Amino acid sequence: MEINMKRLQRRFYEMASIGSTENEGVHRLALSDQDKIARDTFIDWSKQAGFLVRIDDFGNIYVRKEGTASKKPIVIGSHLDTVPKGGKYDGSLGVLAGFEILESLLEIEPLETPVEVVVFTNEEGARFPNPMLGSGAISGVFSKQHVYDMVDDDGITFESELERIGYKGDKANRLKEFEAFFELHIEQGPVLEQQGLPIGLVKGIQGLSWHTVQFTGESDHAGTTPISYRRDPMQSAAKAIMRIGEWVENLGDETLVTFGKISSLPNTINVIPSEVTFSMDIRHPNKKVLLRRIETAKTLIREVALEDDTQSLCEDLSLMLPVLFDESLIDLLQSSCQQHGIGYHEMFSGAGHDAMYMNNLGPTVMLFSPSVNGKSHCEEEETSWEDIEKSVKVLGESVVRLASSVR
Ligand SMILES: [Zn+2]
CATH class of the missing domain: 3.40.630.10 (Zn peptidases)
Structure with a gap:
């Protein structure tokens, strides 16, 4: 032909x-x-x-x-x-x-x-x-x-x-x-x-999984609250994002992770936020590996909350195998x-x-x-x-x- x-x-x-x-x-x-x-x-x-x-x-x-x-x-x-x-x-x-x-x-x-x-x-x-x-x-x-x-x-x-x-x-x-x-x-x-x-x-x-991650802490004055007294969810969010990013980079496989959206409450320059919410998109072509990656990411999030004395919540939005x-x-x-x-x-x-x-x-x-x-x-x-x-x-x-x- x-x-x-x-x-x-x-x-x-x-x-x-x-x-x-x-x-x-x-x-x-x-x-x-x-x-x-x-x-x-x-x-x-x-x-x-x-x-x-x-x-x-x-x-x-x-x-x-x-x-x-x-x-x-x-x-x-x-x-x-x-x-x-x-x-x-x-x-x-x-x-x-x-x-x-x-x-x-x-x-x-x-x-x-x-x-x-x-x-x-x-x-x-x-x-x-x-x-x-x-x-x-x-x-x-x-x-x-x-x-x-x-x-x-x-x-x-x-x-x-x-x-x-x-x-x-x-x-x-x-x-x-x-x-x-x-x-x-x-x-x-x-x-x-x-x-x-x-x-x-x-x-x-490849499969993909979407989540909403939320860290909750304590809202306080940015000028009067010493660092060691704070329960700052923004610090936890930053730490979790960095830690998951580094973990995925070190895996060096087909895993992809993206944090595309973030918001904080009350979203004010001189206030330690009470709540920080961000999105997490995880992808992998293998079903078993994808499910394992999701679990590991959730564990890393919980570990950060434990270290920082903040609270974490990871909500599943959608999963496409x-x-x-x-x-x-x-x-x-x-x-x-x-x-x-x-x-x-x-x-x-x-x-x-x-x-x-x-x-x-x-x-x-x-x-x-x-x-x-x-x-x-x-x-x-x-x-x-x-x-x-x-x-x-x-x-x-x-x-x-x-x-x-x-x-
Ligand atoms: Zn097309």
Whole structure:
């Protein structure tokens, strides 16, 4: 199968022009007028190429190249919505690479296995709060009512916007099962560029755990209370943050910890605070290790409170366990890379993607293309066409090989 890079680039830049910003980024929020134009354009291309198009009740779009036998489809997908003033590659690359593969398949002997390209609704969570909404809805993570009732910052519901742009389709059209799901996405981080490798084979998505940590002490006068008399929760918070940070640094493994938010009471320059509250985000790709890391962090927090004679409280906000992708699909991508002499790096995704929820429905895998300077979710987002060509080639090759091996 021959990938036509010129055709892919033409479609890519046409898509990037929909909602384009002054600085060559894209502003295309889910279910906005720009999103509608992007969807309409994509469906025009699909119909012109003779593919079947269907839309489900969450506005997810499926473009299907029928197989010669009745089999579960191989599916390639991503999203067309962007964050405010985002880039051209996030999401679009995966959709349009899938579409290019679909078109290239028209030029070879017909496959028995159907192949579909899917566009998921509201992946970014930038307009309607839950990210990966369309893929989460069809895989049972979110109820239909939850999705329909979701409102944007202006109080407009998901359902009314879906109707307004004409994309409220049929429940019967939802993707239910597949032979395999592939998502090509930009890495959105600096690792592949640093490694000098053009493809990331994504073994899974790291788990994450969110907490609110609170230290309570005693509020006193900043000028009249000697240091040794104080029960200062700000000192405890600082100590805990430093101690956990140093512990993670010394681990030297894949553990990540972030304290992104902090507040104090009464938040006054000349008063020792009574209470300091901060957020803690812990991530690791291995479930057991992640759970262990959370426990250790909590122990360190309690130790600090004990030393300082303050009180600590660590509240669990949310836990997303790591996702492991299908090993045989990783092997398939790997052997396609090897066949073409293309280097790759096995890695975990640091961000959530639609593939994460598709993993609930069937065998799923992702591949990454390098992000220039690791930049993403901004107008500077970029990936070289030389690297994209390699990823699309490997993905196309893997789809054809899998299609011919399905019984
Ligand atoms: Zn994305």
